[in-house]
Every structure is written in structure tokens, then in C-alpha cells.
Amino acid sequence: MEPAPETASGAAKRDDALAPLRHWLTEWAARVRAVDFAGGRTMCAPEIIAFGTRAEVVAGLDRVYDEQWRHVWPVIRDFTVRVDEARGAIAGDTAWVAAPWDSRGVRPDGSIYARPGRLTIVLERRDGRWLAVHTHFSLSPTP
Secondary structure (H helix, E strand, O other): OOOOOEOOOOOEOOOOOOHHHHHHHHHHHHHHHOOOHHHHHOOEEEEEEEEOOOOOOEEOHHHHHHHHHHHHHHHEEEEEEOHHHOEEEEEOOEEEEEEEEEEEEEOOOOOEEEOOEEEEEEEEEEOOEEEEEEEEEEEOOOO
8 A cells, every 4th residue: 555645844634534543643652652561562562562662572562561661651751652744554453653753861860862763563354453563663873
């Protein structure tokens, strides 16, 4: 499937075919900002495979929580996915989406630093809900 149509400004239309994925990304960002681990779990398949900013490769939702989420979510602020810049496709009950994200990190001394990144997520629709079966979150490269 083709990426979402774009407006002259480059932002994807809100009523495009990726609307369900943009909604998922918006909900995900809210869960991360709220450090809502239980809510985040409801958005993922139990057998998820994840690549993260901290964990190289983890399989299974409990391990994703243990090795990635619990170490990162509490020490970042303002996590936001730029959903208008998302690209992806939906084919039946499978979808993928890629988008940039922004956050601020908090150092042990309390100082704040910019922490931008990008994501790619593969989702499956199960019982009418989109669940992440693979996530890849990485920090943006620095020169």
C-alpha cells in the first residue's frame, strides 16, 4: 500500500488510510508520558520483539518491560511522536509505521537534554485492536 497522501505543507492528511496507526501512536505517546506501564502492555502482543534505546534485542512483553521500559520511561519527559510525519501501510490485519519522536532526558543531576529519535513499529489487528508485535526505537544519529 502507498504511503499516506500529503498536503502541500508535507503533513499527512488526518483522514488518510494511516489514521488508525496515527491514533495508536498518539495513545502510545500518552502512555509513555504517563509512565503507564499497564496501559502500554495492553497495546502490545505478548510475544513482541523489541529493539530499544537501551536494550539491543528483547523478546516477550515481560522482558521488554524489564530491559527497556522501566529504565527509560521514568527518566524521560515530554515524549511525543510526530504523527503528522508518520509513514506506513496497512495490508489487511498487518501494518507498519515509521515516525520521528521527541523527548527530553533527565540526567542524574536533574539537568535536561534533548533526546530525539525515530521508531518503526509492526502491528497486527487482533480482535479489532492493533497490537505491536515488533517495535524499534532508536535515538537520532548525532554528528
